[in-house]
Amino acid sequence: MGFKRVFWSGVVGMIILIPMAWISFRFLNLTEGLTGGLIENIDDALIIITGNLPAGADFLVEILAGAIIGLVLVFLFPIHWCIYYRPEDIGLIIAVTAPWILCCVIASGLFAHSPRGGIHTSLAIGIGYAIILSIGYIVLAIVLPLGSAVLDGLLIGLTDLPYLVAILTSILEGCLIGAVFGAFIGSLKYKPAGAKGKKGKSKGKKDITEMSEENKAIESSLVSAATKCTNCGAKLISDDLFCTNCGAKMS
Numbered sequence: 001m002g003f004k005r006v007f008w009s010g011v012v013g014m015i016i017l018i019p020m021a022w023i024s025f026r027f028l029n030l031t032e033g034l035t036g037g038l039i040e041n042i043d044d045a046l047i048i049i050t051g052n053l054p055a056g057a058d059f060l061v062e063i064l065a066g067a068i069i070g071l072v073l074v075f076l077f078p079i080h081w082c083i084y085y086r087p088e089d090i091g092l093i094i095a096v097t098a099p100w101i102l103c104c105v106i107a108s109g110l111f112a113h114s115p116r117g118g119i120h121t122s123l124a125i126g127i128g129y130a131i132i133l134s135i136g137y138i139v140l141a142i143v144l145p146l147g148s149a150v151l152d153g154l155l156i157g158l159t160d161l162p163y164l165v166a167i168l169t170s171i172l173e174g175c176l177i178g179a180v181f182g183a184f185i186g187s188l189k190y191k192p193a194g195a196k197g198k199k200g201k202s203k204g205k206k207d208i209t210e211m212s213e214e215n216k217a218i219e220s221s222l223v224s225a226a227t228k229c230t231n232c233g234a235k236l237i238s239d240d241l242f243c244t245n246c247g248a249k250m251s
Contacts (some may be wrong), residue, residue: 010124126175
C-alpha cells in the first residue's frame, strides 16, 4: 500500500471507530463493566435526556453522546487493565476489544489487498488517534497545567497509569489486536504475483498457437496453388516461369 492509501485508510478507519464505540457502549454494557456496576443504565439515561428534542435530533444526539462516551472509555482503559483487574468478566474484554476489531476489519475490507495492507491500515488508525490525543494533552498542559495534573491524577486512580501512558497503551493494544483481524481480511483479497505471471504465460502460449495456425494456413494456400510441369511432371508453384527440374518454360 502506498502512503496516500494508508493515510486515507487510517482516516476512514478512525471515523468507523466512532459508531463501533457506540455499539460497544449501547449493546455490550461497556460503562457498567468498566465501573464494576457503579454506573448503570447510562444509555437509558441518555435516551430520557434527549427525549424532549425534536424527532430525529434526539436519536442523533443520543448516538453521538454514546459514541463519545464509548470512545473515551475505550481510550482510557487499556485492554491489559481489563484482563488484569477483571479476568473473570469476559463480556468486558469483548466490549473493549470489539470496537477495534470491527473497525480494523471494515477498514481493511475497504482498502487492504494483502495481509501487510491490513496491518498497515490498522496501525494507521491507532497512530492517527495517538497523534490527536497526545497533541490535545500537550496543549492542555501548556494552557491549563492544573487541568492536565487533575487528568493525570484521575487516570492514575482509575488505571494506575498517567493519561498519556494510558491512552497510548490502550491505542497500541487495540490496534495490534485489530491488525491480526485486518491482516486476515487482507489475506482473503490477496492475489499473488505468480498468478499474473501464469496468466501472461498462458497468453503467450496462446499467441504462439495462433502464429502456428497462421503458418499452416499460408503453407496450405501455397500447396493448393502448386501446379505440374507439362514436360516432366514435376510439382511447381504457379509463379515459377521455368521448371526447376528440367528447365522447360512454363506456358
